[in-house]
Amino acid sequence: GDSVTQMEGPVTLSEEAFLTINCTYTATGYPSLFWYVQYPGEGLQLLLKATKADDKGSNKGFEATYRKETTSFHLEKGSVQVSDSAVYFCALGGSTLGRLYFGRGTQLTVWP
Amino acid sequence: DGGITQSPKYLFRKEGQNVTLSCEQNLNHDAMYWYRQDPGQGLRLIYYSQIVNDFQKGDIAEGYSVSREKKESFPLTVTSAQKNPTAFYLCASSLDSESETQYFGPGTRLLVL
Numbered sequence: 001g002d003s004v005t006q007m008e009g010p011v012t013l014s015e016e017a018f019l020t021i022n023c024t025y026t027a028t029g030y031p032s033l034f035w036y037v038q039y040p041g042e043g044l045q046l047l048l049k050a051t052k053a054d055d056k057g058s059n060k061g062f063e064a065t066y067r068k069e070t071t072s073f074h075l076e077k078g079s080v081q082v083s084d085s086a087v088y089f090c091a092l093g094g095s096t097l098g099r100l101y102f103g104r105g106t107q108l109t110v111w112p
Numbered sequence: 113d114g115g116i117t118q119s120p121k122y123l124f125r126k127e128g129q130n131v132t133l134s135c136e137q138n139l140n141h142d143a144m145y146w147y148r149q150d151p152g153q154g155l156r157l158i159y160y161s162q163i164v165n166d167f168q169k170g171d172i173a174e175g176y177s178v179s180r181e182k183k184e185s186f187p188l189t190v191t192s193a194q195k196n197p198t199a200f201y202l203c204a205s206s207l208d209s210e211s212e213t214q215y216f217g218p219g220t221r222l223l224v225l
Contacts, residue, residue: 032212043116043202043216044155089154093212098143098162100214104154 002027006090006103013080013110021075021106023064023090032093033057033066033073034100039086047075047088080110114139116217118203123222125190125197133188133220135203141215142208144186148172149200149219158201161186162208190222198224 007022025033032051036044048057053068062077073090090103116137125131135144143162147155157170161180175194180186186205190197200221204214 034213036216041219043118043218044204045216046213049213098145098160098206098208098210098212099157100212102155104152 002031002092002099002101004090004092004101004103007106009087009105010107010109013108015082015110015112016079017110019075019077019080019084019108021088021090021108023073023075023103025071025073025090025092027071027092030068033064034091034093035062035064035073035075036089036091036102037086038089038105044089080108082110082112084108085110116203116205116215118201118217118220120220121218123220124225125222126225128192130189130191131222133190133201133203133222135186135188135217136184137186137203137205137215137217138184139205139207139215140183141205142183143206143211144180145204145206145214146170146176146178146186146188147202147204149202155202158188197222 003026005024034049035047037047038044048059050057050066056065064073064075087105087107089105091100119134145160146158156172159178161167177189202219203217206214
């Protein structure tokens with residue numbers, strides 16, 4: 001069935017370091033892929049998405065490219081800030097209309 | 113401002129008690145969802161509704177019930193049959209069942225006394 005596997009956390013970085021959070025998926029067909037971010041005590045916010053192979057989603061300095069050949073959608077940012085500290089979730093749009101399948105989340109902590 | 117509201121922010125449940133979590137949206141979205149979030153487990157789907165007066169079970173529906181009498185509202189009841197209800201509950205909506213982008217409310221944290 002449809003599923004997402006994302007990098008185990010927590011991830012701890014210094015400010016201005018490079019960030020990669022790995023995400024791979026299993027799905028039938030050609031799902032849309034998403035990254036959501038959750039700040040402490042809050043709901044999830046859509047960070048970026050890609051709807052077809054080779055698409056690059058980007059927002060707030062974060063990027064992720066939909067790689068069908070490696071079934072991956074890794075999240076990257078060139079220079080993280082303390083304000084980026086949050087939990088990041090990779091998700092895919094499944095074969096059932098409207099459903100999203102989420103990874104377990106990766107906790108990111110950025111130190112000044 | 114358009115968005116999704118959930119209330120209360122914190123909810124306490126006694127043994128054997130049913131409690132209801134509220135979810136309201138003014139985005140004119142057709143589809144609504146309830147997720148449960150436990151530490152280290154990501155989000156698990158409880159119930160979803162693609163249209164008014166219709167809803168389907170998700171992956172962990174046992175011990176929960178929902179209704180969808182109005183487009184704007186999708187309340188979740190945690191029944192006494194749910195033996196481990198302590199979790200963070202998130203409501204979401206999307207434009208329709210074909211639109212995969214979901215928008216989330218701020219969540220309700222349920223604690224058992």
